[in-house]
Every structure is written in structure tokens, then in C-alpha cells.
Amino acid sequence: MVNRRTHCLLAALAGLAATALPVLAQTAPDVVNAAPRLPVPADPKLPTLFLIGDSTVRNGKGDGANGQWGWGEPLAAYFDAARINVVNRALGGRSSRTYLTQGHWGRVLELLKPGDFVMMQFGHNDGGPLDDTARARGTLSGVGAETREIDNPITREHEAVHTFGWYLRRFIADARAKGATPILCTLIPRKIWADGKIARNEKDYAGWAAAVAATEKVPLVDLNETIARRYDALGPEKVEALFADPHTHTSRAGAELNAECVIAGLKALEPDPLAAFFSDKAASVAAEGGNKLSK
DSSP, X not given: OXXXXXXXXXXXXXXXXXXXXXXXXXXXXXXXXXXXOOOOOSSTTSOEEEEEESTTTSOTTSSOGGGOBOTHHHHGGGBOTTXXXXXXXXXXXXXXXXXXXXXXXXXXHHHOOTTOEEEXXXXXXTTSOSSOSSOOOOXXXXXXXXXXXXXXXXXXXXXXXXXXXXXXXXXXXXXXXXXXXXXXXXXXXXXXXXXXXXXXXXXXXXXXXXXXXXXXXXXXXXXXXXXXXXXXXXXXXXXXXXXXXXXXXXXHHHHHHHHHHHHHHHHTSSSOTTGGGBOGGGGGXXXXXXXXXXX
């Protein structure tokens, strides 16, 4: 009797293990690479505008959690959904480097087809350390070809880290190889005031994006200057309502303003590659370029 009970107990434990192991095997990769599910084109037959970037373009799941919104969500209303898909594949916490190395760009490339567009905005997360144990997402300053070899403590792999400009050029080259049109945006400004004006980034990430746009002959939307100019005109008290945290992530109202600046910047381009796809909402937005960076 004892042997029979022992046999039944062992059989039951074996059955539990057999059912549990496949579940663990399926969920483990998702735990390691935790990220929100990202959208795909609603109508693959239409051209698609893909947005790539960080949380200032798509915050969290893009549903306004914690009152924070990226400009990619309200941007879609400026385009006619019967003529073009707008697919926001930006991802919070990513730099130009980790958007590539974590495979997010590769998944965009799988969806990309001739006639599509890729609008990119990076810079907010590129200034971090190259090899810290928290994120290891930084890039080298500038637009040159220099690299630095590191042992990545997160991936546990050896990695050659490139400049910010190198990663932008990689996205541009890959998009063009797929027959798509790349469009560069300078990073939106943070809510940092200096001498009564919003601090600009023309000497670092905005300037570097502009330099890449010039050498690669890519359309540039200078959000850094255009939005900063809007904030300057509004003043600190009114700008406060446009943010949902101390200085980086916008409220819905701030995201709406930034999306309008994207459309204004596109209209200032000669030619505007997306002009044929605007909705009626875009008609009320006047063209507005940035400063010398967008010329």
C-alpha cells in the first residue's frame, strides 16, 4: 500500500512538472525583454509612416498612463487613415543604440516596404553611461566614425559602441535600402529655463541630428527649436501645464502642441514628403521651420 501511494505521488509530481515546464519556457524570454506590444499597420496595402524614438514620442503603452503622452499619439489625427497608416513604434527608455541592439529596429524593418516613411527622434537617452549595470544605453558624442569597445554588463556580450550620428545613419541607410523615405526630427526640448528662455540643444543632440540630415540629404524637422520658441512665447506658467513630470514627459496638451509642431515643420520642408497624406485637421497648421538647423 505504501509503495502504491508513493508511486501515485511521484506520478502526480511528474505530471505537474510536465505541464509547468513549457509555460516557463514560453514566458522567460518575455520577462527578459519586457516591452509593450507595439502596433502594426492597420492596412498593409497603404503606405505607412513609422515613428521610432523614445518615450517623448510614445510613452509607455501610448494610453496616457500617469498623465504622460508622447507626440506620436496625437500626430495620427493629422493624417488621412484612408491614405496612410501611422504606426508609432517608439519605445520608452531606449536610445538610438538600444533601439537597434535590442532588436526593435529589426522588427520595423520586417514591416517596412517601398513607399513607406520612417520618422525618427532620439537623443534624450543617448547621454547615459555606455556600460552601467542599470541600462547601458549611452552612445558616443558626435557624428563621427569612432567606436569604443565594452563588455556589456546587461547582455553579457562584447559590444562596439558607436556615435549618436552613426546610429542615425544606420537607420537612414536601412530605411532607404527598403525603399522607404527617412525623416529626421531633432529631440523635443526639456522644460529647462535659462535666462527666461528654454534651453536648446543645438550644440549637442539637435545639432548632431541636423549634421547627419545635411550630410545624408534627409528631411529635417527641427522640433528642438520650433517647440522651444513656442514655450518661450507662452512663458513658464503656461508651459507648466504642458508637462506631466518635472522636465521631460509631456501631458496630453503638451503632446498635442508638439504634434502640431511636427506638422508645421513638415510643411516647411521643400518638398514636404508627406503633404499628400494630410487630413483636414492639418489644413489649419501653418508652416513653421526651426532655426538654421533646418535649413
